[in-house]
Amino acid sequence: MPNSFSVKDYIRTIVDFPHEGILFRDVTTLFADPRGFRMAIDQMLHPYAGQQIDRVVGLEARGFILGGAIAHQLSKGFVPVRKKGKLPAATIAEEYQLEYGEAVVEIHDDALSAGEKVLIVDDLLATGGTAEAGIKLVERLGAEVVGCAFIVDLPDLGGRKKLEDLGMDVHALCTYEGL
Incomplete structure (x- = not known):
């Protein structure tokens, strides 16, 4: 490299x-x-320096790699948002649209506490469906999303706009035009 x-x-x-x-x-x-x-990892954290972050939520699957590293760097806990049926304890679920069909992600129903500040991370922002589902799960548990951090943004697919329309702070390290 x-x-x-x-x-x-x-x-x-x-x-x-x-x-x-x-x-x-x-x-x-x-x-x-x-x-x-x-x-x-350093660049994903930079925009959130000085902000209160209580937990890092990683979206399946590459968001787990990033989220674990970011949580470690912040000395905070990590919470996975997983595909349906992958978490062992009681969960809440959120359905979202894929390009061809639907999917469901889940979070443990005791993973976050009301009022906690959460940073959501994943590798890539495309249509924003998975991230939006993750945001909804976090908010249903009473926590607050302080931002969403990604490595790659594919702006032509509209995910950034979707998340920003929800009032989210969105940070991506690089963009690629087109599909």
Whole structure:
């Protein structure tokens, strides 16, 4: 990998994955490089320096990698938002729309307390459906989302606007136009 100051330099693009015509932004190459990974974590945290954050919520699945590292850096707890049926205790669920169908994510019903300040993290913001579902789960538990941090934003898919229309502070390290 290049000795660069841009997180984007560590992200690999895979053509026609998972479907023809899609340019998949693969952050596993970023995660594999210690400088790149550290840079991403530091840059994701930077906009929230000095803000009260009680918990970090990671969206399945790459949000777990980022969320765990960010929670560690902040010395705060980490809370996963998982696909339906993956959490062992009592949960609350939120359904959301995918490009072709629907999905459901869940959070333990005792994972957050009323009034806690939460940072939501994931690797990529596309349509915003998963992030919106995560926000709704956090708010249903009485906690407050202070921001949503991503590595990649695909602005042409409208996710940022969707989250900002919900009143969310959205931070992404880089953008890619198109699909």
